[in-house]
Amino acid sequence: MRPILLPLAALVLLPACDNAAQPSQAEAELSPVAANQEALTDERRVLDLEGGVNFRGLGGYRTADGRITKWETVYRSGSPAGLTKADNDELARRGIRTFCDFRSTEERASEPNPYVAENSDVEYWTRDYALNAGDLMHVLGGPDASAEKSREAMTGLYRTIAQDNAESYAQMFRYLAEARTPLAFNCSAGKDRAGTGAALLLTLLGVPRETVVADYALSDDLVDYRAQMQETADSNPSYSALAQLPWETVEPLVASDPAYIESAFSALEDEYGSVDAFIEQELGVTKDMKRAIVENLTEEA
Template identity: 45%
Template structure:
């Protein structure tokens, strides 16, 4: 019974911490005026950490196009007005990285008209990285170390979903959004891989990851009665470490990427399956010159 309660708690912690043919990118550009001065966080009533990845400068001097690449937490809370707004942004594909239990707990129902294709896998989240023993004994340092050690593991566990995301982007299926539950861990790694593939410097990738601390309303998440019950007995500092976007977490994943033979491009080639020609194509599709 105690093990079942621990698993329930950790499954809830990670989310906290944690149509027809698609138009090509060339036909999916959003007018600059519609971007409201390029808002990083989308102005949604029920969005969770829903952000535009545009505007980041790559190593070659180009910048990521606005209005094509989005990262998010669960879209369960989106309102009718939010759906209309997102349909106006022309999102054609959503890569939902959540497991089957998370999707069942927080279902998302896009309006039928102009609904995006939603891509997901049926799997059970592997929580073996969590601290061992009684949750009452979890420490902040132990929780932080566990989170950092989980990120390299997630690179492997979600490789198939990350590869599929890149396949969609190379096919020009954008605007595209990808999400998990909090928009921090699985989504944070996806964003880091994508920005790295686009040639965005490592320091900028980390800065984007840390924006979750600014844009994710963690207090509202942990105030949920069901969540409070699941977290009962876990020291507050341990919970805080799991909810936070700590630089050591994403750096642990980036270490794997950059320490691969051939560096980041070698990792992208060998692990994600993108050739040098694919990288050139990806950058031509999603980078531009002359605008921030």
């Protein structure tokens, strides 16, 4: 079982509740941001899986126009390699029919996805590319390596993460516009490539920025990345080199620091004027596609 740290707010991992559950009158009277603070720790958010890494849904979030994101429709996660037979059965029960894997060719070869291997009718999208961690490893292994340098490197990495993975995000949005849901998307840790994908999607849906950032940062509460890195270093190429370095210099790399996703947003706003403009211009999401995605993924609160 992959290690998980519960947040101080005692987020409880329980089986998913009825998708039709409606917010209470008190919740309905809250502002979207306030309501979403409660939604972050909704017991339905994190899937109770034996071998899942950061596997959670994007349901229950209020949007600026008064709608709410649907439960059991879109999921984000880390590496699916540890999914057990019971986990696969649970994902099948939820009807997950599309899996977008944002990992590199080497990552997928080292840690295959057992859910798609067991379910031949699931649409499994991947793209072949190689990770280039040369600059980052130079920072980590350099003579002036430090937590501060690592944090600076991550902030810089996030300034291009959306563009670097644009092909992956564009395909995910096409599937969502076509209502190929329930859909899951993943990377290796479930916080950088997948976290950015989730942030772009929630932004398109009109979820307030504060909630988008909080959903991104939630990974820090849910996963013990140090333990995961040590346990999977032999099979996970992303972790094998990191496991040999001092933890204080590595820790910023496995963090979900709000400053990272804010750096990504800032870079997109600097270059395109807004995150929505990037989604439209670079990911090819037309106005009709956006309307379809909002219709497919949200409902009246």
